[in-house]
Amino acid sequence: MTSPVIxxxxxxxxxTSLIGGLxxxxxxxxxxxxxxxxxxxxxxxxxxxAIQAAANNVAAISAADVVVLAxxxxxxxxxxxxxxxxxxxxxxxxxxxxxxxxxxxxxxxLGGGVAIVRTMPNTPALIGCGATALYANSFVSREQRVLAExxxxxxxxxxxxxDESLMDVVTALSGSGPAYFFLVMEALQNAAEQMGLxxxxxxxxxxxxxxxxxxxxxxxxxxxxxxxxxxxxxGGTTEKAISVLEEHNIHEIFRKALQSAKLQSEELAKMIxx
Numbered sequence: 001m002t003s004p005v006i007x008x009x010x011x012x013x014x015x016t017s018l019i020g021g022l023x024x025x026x027x028x029x030x031x032x033x034x035x036x037x038x039x040x041x042x043x044x045x046x047x048x049x050a051i052q053a054a055a056n057n058v059a060a061i062s063a064a065d066v067v068v069l070a071x072x073x074x075x076x077x078x079x080x081x082x083x084x085x086x087x088x089x090x091x092x093x094x095x096x097x098x099x100x101x102x103x104x105x106x107x108x109x110l111g112g113g114v115a116i117v118r119t120m121p122n123t124p125a126l127i128g129c130g131a132t133a134l135y136a137n138s139f140v141s142r143e144q145r146v147l148a149e150x151x152x153x154x155x156x157x158x159x160x161x162x163d164e165s166l167m168d169v170v171t172a173l174s175g176s177g178p179a180y181f182f183l184v185m186e187a188l189q190n191a192a193e194q195m196g197l198x199x200x201x202x203x204x205x206x207x208x209x210x211x212x213x214x215x216x217x218x219x220x221x222x223x224x225x226x227x228x229x230x231x232x233x234x235g236g237t238t239e240k241a242i243s244v245l246e247e248h249n250i251h252e253i254f255r256k257a258l259q260s261a262k263l264q265s266e267e268l269a270k271m272i273x274x
Contacts, residue, residue, distance in 0.1 A: 003027055004147060007054075007061040007092075008034040009079060010070035011045040014097055017126045018068060019049050021154030024128075035060035057082045061092065066147060069096045073272050076101050080109035087114060093144045095151060097121055099171065100269040103137050103164055115139040117148040120170045121155065123178055130156030131177075133170040135163075168269070172261035180257065185210055 006022065008015050011034050023029055032051040036042040046053040054060035061067045061083055071079050076098045087094065088111040095117045096106055103118050110116075117140055121132040132152045136145055145160075152158040161167065185206050192202035216227060232238045 003031045004065035005063050006032050006151070007064035007067045008032060008045075008051075008070060009036075009057055009060060009067060009083075010072075011036040011041045012038075012070065013126055014121060015068070015070035016041070016045050016048070017128075017130075017155050018070065018151065019045055019051060021125075021128060022151065023049055025150075025154050027154075033060045033064065058086055061086055061090070064090070064092050066093045066095060066151065068151065069094065069098060071098060073098045073100050076106075076272075077109060080106065084109065084111050087111065091115070093117065093140065093147065095119060095148055099175070100265065100272045102269060103135065105272075107137070113139060115141065115144055117144070118164065118167065119148075119152055119158075120167050120175055121152065122174045125155035128155055131174040132156060132158045133161050133167065133174070134158055135161045135167060168262045168265040169258075171265040172258040175265075176261045180254075181210065 006027070008019055011019070015034070015036070019032055019034065022032065029050045030052065032049070033054050034042060034045055034051055035054040035057050036045070042053050045051060057079060067083070067087070069076065069079065076096075091114065093115045094106065094110065097119050099120065101118075103116050106116050106118070107114055116137045118135045119132050121130045124130050125132065130152075132155070134148060134152060136148065140148070149158050149160070161170070188209075189199075189202045189206040192206070193199055197205070213227075217224060220227065222230075228242075232242055
């Protein structure tokens with residue numbers, strides 16, 4: 001089977017991470033064409049991965065089967081207008097990773113009748129441990145869905161959504177989520193230091209505990225509730241700590257946090273579409 005030609009519009013952190021993940025997964029470097037208005041970024045991607053560097057956006061997609069729009073939301077409209085004529089004639093699969101830019105807006109900007117997969121990756125994709133949600137419009141074929149999933153899966157886990165509106169929930173959960181975990185780790189480390197542990201010791205124990213807990217959650221096959229109960233012996237230290245967290249209603253705190261992030265995601269999307 002011939003590898004598709006993938007055009008990467010934007011070679012910032014996310015675009016470069018996707019290129020690296022694709023090549024690591026065996027996609028031929030000569031089947032990836034990129035363009036970025038930042039020549040430094042483009043040169044870095046070309047030198048790092050031996051991909052083709054195009055002279056402009058239109059040249060980059062001229063023979064592409066897939067176009068990945070890895071651009072900032074505030075630049076999306078300008079880029080899409082540049083690509084409209086070529087997309088309308090060639091009808092490649094469009095994969096957008098621009099946060100907040102709705103499928104209907106992408107469709108309008110590109111001229112209509114376009115197969116579009118909207119995605120929401122998160123920052124751990126930069127190290128190949130991302131969590132990405134995907135939404136496909138009605139023009140996306142089964143083969144294109146497989147292709148889109150393989151591209152985004154090159155930098156982590158990829159899951160499909162049936163309803164585009166759930167992208168705002170995804171933004172609140174996995175999009176913003178790394179910061180929540182960093183905050184929890186920060187709080188644990190600080191508390192341990194205040195109780196006498198050396199800073200580096202507290203840091204290493206915090207990070208390894210977080211890593212170990214995550215790996216257990218992924219690899220054990222047990223639910224999070226089961227795993228928590230395994231660690232929480234009746235009358236023990238963990239039970240005492242958990243009781244304090246529950247007294248302060250930790251579940252409600254996180255529910256409110258995600259709800260606030262979701263509402264902000266919706267508001268930002270409205271601003272983009274004005």
